[in-house]
Amino acid sequence: MSAKIKISCDEATQICDKNQYGEASISEKIKLNIHLLLCKHCKAYTKQNSIITKLMGKYLDSCDTSKHLTVNEKEELQKNLKEKLKS
Amino acid sequence: MSDNQKHTLNPEKWIDLYADYLYNYAVTRVDDNDFAKDLVQETFFSGLKGKESFRGEASERTWLVSILKRKIIDHYRKINSVKGKKEVRMNFYSEGDKKGSWLEKAVPREWGNEGDKDIENSELKMVLEHCIHNLPEKYRMVFLLKTIQNYETEEICNELGISTSNLWVIIHRARLQLRKCLEENWYKN
Numbered sequence: 001m002s003a004k005i006k007i008s009c010d011e012a013t014q015i016c017d018k019n020q021y022g023e024a025s026i027s028e029k030i031k032l033n034i035h036l037l038l039c040k041h042c043k044a045y046t047k048q049n050s051i052i053t054k055l056m057g058k059y060l061d062s063c064d065t066s067k068h069l070t071v072n073e074k075e076e077l078q079k080n081l082k083e084k085l086k087s
Numbered sequence: 088m089s090d091n092q093k094h095t096l097n098p099e100k101w102i103d104l105y106a107d108y109l110y111n112y113a114v115t116r117v118d119d120n121d122f123a124k125d126l127v128q129e130t131f132f133s134g135l136k137g138k139e140s141f142r143g144e145a146s147e148r149t150w151l152v153s154i155l156k157r158k159i160i161d162h163y164r165k166i167n168s169v170k171g172k173k174e175v176r177m178n179f180y181s182e183g184d185k186k187g188s189w190l191e192k193a194v195p196r197e198w199g200n201e202g203d204k205d206i207e208n209s210e211l212k213m214v215l216e217h218c219i220h221n222l223p224e225k226y227r228m229v230f231l232l233k234t235i236q237n238y239e240t241e242e243i244c245n246e247l248g249i250s251t252s253n254l255w256v257i258i259h260r261a262r263l264q265l266r267k268c269l270e271e272n273w274y275k276n
Contacts, residue, residue, distance in 0.1 A: 008187025010179040014259040021233065021258075023240060044195040048266055048274075051198075056234050059215055060115065069110050073124060078102045081131050085098060 007031050012042045013049075020053045094143040094150075101131055105148055109155055116159050116231055118220055126162075130155040160246050163228045175223055178263045193267065198274035211273060218268035222261055229254060230261035 007015075012035040018024040019032070036043050069077070109130060113123035133154050141150055178193040180186050189195075219227060229247070232238045233254075238246075244254055 008179070009189050010187040013263065014255060017259045017262045018255055020262075021240075041189050041194050044197065045266070048195055048198060048270075049262065052262065052265060052269065053234075055211075055215060059212065060235050062212065067111050067114050067120075068107050069124070069127075074102055074106055077106055077124075077128055077131070080128060081098065081102060081135070084132055084135050 005031060005034060007035055009035075009039060009042050012036070012039065013045050016042070016046050016049055020049060094141075094146050096134070096138055096141055096147055096150075098131070098135055098138075101134070101147075101151070105151055108148065109151060112152065113155060113159065115235060117162065118216075118227065118231065122162075126155060126158050129158055133158070163232070164247060166224050166228065175226075175260065176264060176267065178267070193263075195266065196270060196275075198270065214269065214273045218265050218272065221268060222264055226257055226261035226264065229257045230265075233258060 012032055015024050015028045015032040019029065024032070036046060106127060109127045110123055113126045114120060117123055117126065130151055134151055137154070145153075176193070178190060180188050180190060219231070222230065229243065232243050233240070240251060240254060243249075244251055249257075
């Protein structure tokens with residue numbers, strides 16, 4: 001039942017994950033916070049989860065420009081594309 | 088092509104102008120260098136094939152990206168039905184009195200001081216990459232779509248034909264596994 005206030009660690013961490021995307025509802029957040037008062041494991045999880053979110057943000061920034069095709073790979077692409085252009 | 092069209096296509100220049108950009112776009116999303124390269128190639132091929140449908144409303148690059156996007160989604164959809172071959176680890180008791188509580192071996196440990204080190208540290212970036220790579224493919228793709236591509240929840244669900252609650256369960260499992268992997272490979276005290 002969605003009305004119950006007490007939730008398991010599995011449910012609490014799932015709400016925590018949802019919350020990383022700002023998509024947990026108010027009632028979910030209330031349940032999560034009550035759970036966190038009583039559960040140190042889930043508290044640790046919550047802390048680490050936001051570290052992961054931050055890491056992922058930085059990871060994307062650092063990836064967007066960092067990878068390149070090699071000259072050889074480009075030549076191969078060019079060759080294949082040329083053949084297609086002819087046909 | 089008529090004169091009132093703003094944008095035109097120049098396939099001869101595609102590789103020089105867009106190959107790196109598209110490759111970067113693909114590789115962050117599919118997490119597989121070779122496959123990303125294939126996707127770029129296929130994007131150019133589809134672009135050639137569909138040249139007639141280009142109306143010049145968007146720039147050449149935007150148009151190519153939209154083709155690539157489509158291909159990434161198609162790939163995701165294909166693997167969506169395949170069961171991930173990578174190990175899925177349990178984190179909570181699945182039955183009994185303790186159902187839903189942390190399994191002893193899965194309990195989050197205190198992370199060392201390294202906790203605030205950030206991604207500038209390239210070793211940490213490598214560990215993160217490794218951990219993302221080790222997620223079962225289905226988890227990885229939904230996680231990446233949501234976290235990196237910032238897709239709307241509804242959009243992902245529609246594209247992949249899964250329910251919202253299903254999506255959150257997948258994200259949940261992906262993040263649990265990612266956390267555990269980072270703990271074991273980086274944050275261990």
